[in-house]
Amino acid sequence: xxxQAKNLQRAGDIAFSKMEKVNxxxxxxxxxxxxxxxxxxxxxAAEVSRQLEKMGYSIGQRLIDELLAKANxxxxxxxxxxxxxxxxxxxxxxxxxxxxxxxxxxxxTEFSLLLEDNPLNDFVELPEHLADLRYSCIYCGVxxxxxxxxxxxxxxxxxxxxxxxxxxxxxxxxxVDKLEDEFxxxxx
Amino acid sequence: xxxxxxxxxRNNNPLYIKIFQELExxxxxxxxxxxxxxVFEERAPESSRTSEVAKVDSFLGLLYPMExxxxxxxxxxxxVKFVVVVDHADQKEEAxxxxxxxxxxxxxxxxxxxxxxxxxSRIQSRRFEQELEGMVRLWNSESxxx
Numbered sequence: 001x002x003x004q005a006k007n008l009q010r011a012g013d014i015a016f017s018k019m020e021k022v023n024x025x026x027x028x029x030x031x032x033x034x035x036x037x038x039x040x041x042x043x044x045a046a047e048v049s050r051q052l053e054k055m056g057y058s059i060g061q062r063l064i065d066e067l068l069a070k071a072n073x074x075x076x077x078x079x080x081x082x083x084x085x086x087x088x089x090x091x092x093x094x095x096x097x098x099x100x101x102x103x104x105x106x107x108x109t110e111f112s113l114l115l116e117d118n119p120l121n122d123f124v125e126l127p128e129h130l131a132d133l134r135y136s137c138i139y140c141g142v143x144x145x146x147x148x149x150x151x152x153x154x155x156x157x158x159x160x161x162x163x164x165x166x167x168x169x170x171x172x173x174x175x176v177d178k179l180e181d182e183f184x185x186x187x188x
Numbered sequence: 189x190x191x192x193x194x195x196x197x198r199n200n201n202p203l204y205i206k207i208f209q210e211l212e213x214x215x216x217x218x219x220x221x222x223x224x225x226x227v228f229e230e231r232a233p234e235s236s237r238t239s240e241v242a243k244v245d246s247f248l249g250l251l252y253p254m255e256x257x258x259x260x261x262x263x264x265x266x267x268v269k270f271v272v273v274v275d276h277a278d279q280k281e282e283a284x285x286x287x288x289x290x291x292x293x294x295x296x297x298x299x300x301x302x303x304x305x306x307x308x309s310r311i312q313s314r315r316f317e318q319e320l321e322g323m324v325r326l327w328n329s330e331s332x333x334x
């Protein structure tokens with residue numbers, strides 16, 4: 001691992017230790033209750049995934065400020081730095097998840113996040129009629145919302161999910177474009 | 189050898205029945221389990237007869253012996269009952285069976301925590317089934333330890 005990644009990992013661990021903790025079973029059961037309620041309302045796996053992503057989007061917009069305030073991270077120089085920050089600091093700090101970056105493409109506009117474990121998945125088994133449900137889709141929304149607040153538009157999706165039978169959990173992030181700061185007023 | 193395991197809900201509705209031995213007449217085992225539910229009523233701890241909630245999980249031990257099988261019962265705080273049917277060839281101590289029931293209980297709790305499982309409905313969790321089969325295989329191969 002590069003020196004910079006190691007620094008970020010240390011920053012992530014320190015930030016994690018300072019955060020207030022909550023019982024993970026409580027979190028898993030609460031999230032599960034929310035997803036099953038969404039399933040009862042919408043009944044379609046794709047629609048529920050969309051709703052979860054929307055919820056994550058509004059969480060991400062607020063979470064980015066907390067990350068930048070509480071973790072001791074400097075500005076990212078390129079998209080790869082962003083990837084490492086999300087993996088080592090973001091996921092560690094808020095969920096205690098150890099994540100790593102993989103499959104960075106040549107231009108540096110795409111990467112994959114590999115999550116070692118996912119506390120939201122505890123006790124969960126997807127029934128057959130919901131096999132397409134992206135259960136942890138909220139993460140995709142969080143990443144999209146957070147990056148949009150720092151002027152990056154991304155598309156985020158699950159490439160692999162242990163709940164769907166794959167051997168690991170992988171989130172794919174693709175940079176679409178960089179946004180310009182918009183000012184609400186013009187010069188007189 | 190464990191012949192079968194049954195999980196029965198608080199209204200005496202069957203939540204899960206699995207027969208592990210090759211039998212010509214599987215239905216008879218269903219009837220045997222059903223008739224053993226009366227013994228749960230008789231043997232329930234004193235406190236749970238007066239109040240709605242049993243104070244503690246209890247292993248009821250041998251419910252009643254039959255010609256080919258012995259039935260053991262275990263009831264949880266939420267009045268969910270486990271019935272384990274063991275054939276006569278098995279000579280293991282009851283303490284080991286108590287440990288089996290306790291592990292069965294924790295498997296049951298894990299399956300109930302699945303957000304897509306409705307409490308009080310039949311258990312359809314693949315993980316529950318696989319782990320239970322593993323436990324029974326371990327028991328039958330004499331390597332089960334508490």
